[in-house]
Amino acid sequence: MAYRKVKRLLSDRKRKICELDAESIAYYRRNPCIACEDLLGIRLIDSQKYILQESWNKPHVLWCCSRNFGKSFLGAVFMILKTILYENQAIYIVSSVGNQSKETFSKIEEIVLRIGKTAASIDSLQDIVEKETVKSTNNKTGFQHNPESFHVSFYNGSEIFTLNGKPDNNRSRRATLVFFDEAAFSSDELIAVCEAFATQNTEFKTSTDDMFNPETEKRKCPTQLVYASSQDDMSKMFYKHYKNFAKHMLAGDRDYFVADMICDCAITTYMNGKPYTPLLTKDKVEAAMKANPDKARREYYNQPTRDGGVNQIVKWGTIRRNESFYLPQLHFEPNTRIALAFDPARTTDNSILSAMRITNDPNWGYMGDIVNCINFVDAASKKGYKLDSNRQLGKIRENLLLYNGLANDYDNLDVLLLDQGAGGGGTSTYADGLLNDWTDKDGRKHRGLIDKEHDIYKGYDEIYPNAVNKLRLLSPKKYRTQMVEEFIELIDLGVIKFPYEYKQEFISMAKQIDEENQQMESYQLSIEEIIALQSIDIMKNEITAIYKYENAEKTTRTYALSKEKENDPNFHDDRFYTIIMLAHYLYKLRRGQTVQSTPQEKFDYNSAPSCVSNIDF
Incomplete structure (x- = not known):
């Protein structure tokens, strides 16, 4: 009997x-920490290994980690391993701003291509993943x-994608993994929209x-769904997920995992059970606690801030909603208008000069960006006294x-607002001191400033004819309540903006190369920019x-510091007043x-025809 020869595939x-490859893939899928070392050439510290292993196949994951713990780096490793060990993965990186998600994507790129700052700190990176990316003639x-x-x-x-922070642009997508970077600072609407990407059950399958x-x-x-961030405030979705996921995890639900890593985990690190070089030094934490305790407790100890109820005039959620990405402006820039406000002090309070950039938006009207905040403190004073009035006047003139x-003189400045309160000597010391002409360090003479509308200086334009009328004195007793209520109205409208919180001296910015491509560049903040951002954070x-x-x-109603902060000798309200x-x-x-109306074009009705018709009479 003849048998047909079967051709082997x-x-x-x-x-x-192929069987060995399948066994290797299955082994690495069960042991992501070993895959991280063998396939990527990256050895994680023990706390990062714990997070990676426990988060590997959990549907709901939350990493609440201190600053400098390496959240974005660990997220990049997590996403790379997912893409190469599982087929047909659709991964989205989401953040409150597009640059943040692109920065995380850049970490993935640096690990895969073995370039940049990320690769510089890892000597043993492998080229295995680089050979797995789909290339073309135009994209090497x-x-x-x-x-x-x-x-x-x-x-x-x-595939891996980045998304920007606009919810309306991020709808109708499907994902196997959504990574929320800095989730505590993302809006609740953005998180809700992007969570819907991962609602599809991967177990669903059908056949005829x-x-x-x-x-x-x-x-x-x-x-x-992976949420990675330090804490912000208790009203944010990140904190709500933190509580909910932790309850499920403690109840034994294997679909949930929460990691809470405070700064001690980054200061005292271990690798394979042995002490290792720390990710963070204790002196940085102590310095942050001295500069801004509330912010430091959030970022380093994962302690969220609690809003103060109905009597708190501005909630943290409102502040976060009004934050946007821009750098401090420390000097003149073309096509900008600047308004300055100064609250003087000498001993107990802070002496603050704040700057607002005014823009005229076609949709929102006039808007204000807080671009600088300076404290005239005397660095040589051991008790933290401020500069003497002569040097403070010199600093004001420099700015x-x-x-x-x-x-x-002062053509590019809108106004200098000055608190005329007696405590800081606003009128007698600073307003009077600004009346006279003065000479700068280069020997050039400049005009003084005057408030011609104020009762004190009526008729002074004849005594000081060269002074420019761009100084405005404001009485705290007369206008404080009105100014606070105007501020509440404007910040609720979203027309007063703040820069994002200061996190690190290096920030990533997307630079346009051509119409189709951008390149992420690292920008190092100057000392002056860092001080400005930190001071705005205190504001x-x-x-x-x-x-x-x-x-x-x-x-009657008044606005003042909370009783808790009022008793704190290190807490003030001078930045708030500016x-x-x-x-x-x-x-x-x-x-x-808003009062000005657009004039309508006048029409001469005497020249109008008496009848309009297509019929020729």
């Missing part, structure tokens, strides 16, 4: 190789940098075969020149520490803008 040798690396979304794809069908039984199919890796540029703390107090009849002065000026600009 695989030789025994090739079949053996496989990493695409389209301004709308960075993207990389792999030969096994897996009558013998098909989905219950006998192999289990697949579930869709995952007037910096923001004015090369134009004629945000002061804003959220102000409460409304009413008498029993509710006929921003409400700036808000008062912005409010006047906007009020003038």
Whole structure:
């Protein structure tokens, strides 16, 4: 009897190789920490290994980690391993701003291509993943940098994308993994929209075969939602997930994992059970605690801030909503308008000069960006006293020149607002001191400043004819309540903006190369920019520490620091006072803008025809 010879698709040798490959992949899928060392050439510290192993196949994962713990780096490792060990993965990186998600994507690129700062700290990086990226003649690396979304794809069908922080642009997508970077600072709407990407059950499968039984199919890796951040405030979705996930985890639900790593885990590190070089030094934490305790407790000890109820005039959620990405402005820039506000002090309080950049938005009208905040402290004073009034006047004049540029005196400045309260000597010391002409360090003479509208200086334009009328004195007793309420209205409208919180001296910025590509560049903040950002962060703390107090009849109301902060000798409200002065000026600009109506074009009806018709009479 003759038998037909069957042609083998695989030789025994090739079949053996495929079986070994399958066994290796299955082994690495069970042991991601070993895969990290063998496939990527990265050895993690013990606490990072614990997080990676426990988060590997959990549908709901939350990493609440201190600053400098390496959240974004660990997230990059996590996503790379997912893409190469599982086929057809669709991974999205989401953050409150596009640059943050692109920075995390850049860490993935640096690990895969073995370039940049990330690769410089790891000597043993492998090239295995680099060979798995899909390349083309126009793209030699496989990493695409389209301004709308960075993207990389792999030969096994897996892909990684970045998304910006606009919820309306991030709908109707499907993902196997969504990684929320700095999730505590993302809006609740953005998180809710992007969580819907991973609602599809990966176990769902169908077939026309009558013998098909989905219950006998192999289990697949579930869709995952990973939230990575330090804490912010208790009203944010991140903190709500933190509580909810922790309850499920403690109850024994294997679908949930929460890691809470405070700064001690980054200061005292271990690798393979032995002490290792720390990720963070204790002196940085102590310095942060001295500079801004509330912020340091959030970022280093994972202690979220609690809003103070109905009497707190501005919630942290409002502050976060009004933050946007821009750098401090320390000097004149073309096509900008600057308003300055100064609250003087000498001994107990802070002496603060704040700057607001005023822009005219076609949709929102006049808006104000807080671009600088300076404390005139005497560095040589052991008790923290401020500079003497002569040197403070000199600093004010220096900043007037910096923001004015090369134009004629004060042409590029809108106004200098000054608290005339007796405590800081606003009128007698500073307003009087600014009347006279003065000479700068280069020997050039400049004009003085005067408030011609104030009762004290009526008729002084004849005594000081050269002084420019761009100084405005504001009485705290007369205008404080009005200014606070104007500030509350403007910040609720979203027309007063703040830069994002200061986190590190290096920030990543997307630079446009051409119409289709961007390149991430690292920008090092100057010392002056860092000081400005840190001082603005303290300003945000002061804003959220102000409460409304009413008498029993509710006929009068005042605004002051909370009782807790009022008893703290290191806490002040001077930065808050400068921003409400700036808000008062912005409010006047906007009020003038809304009063003005667009004049309608007049039409001479005498020349109009008496009848309009297509019929020729």
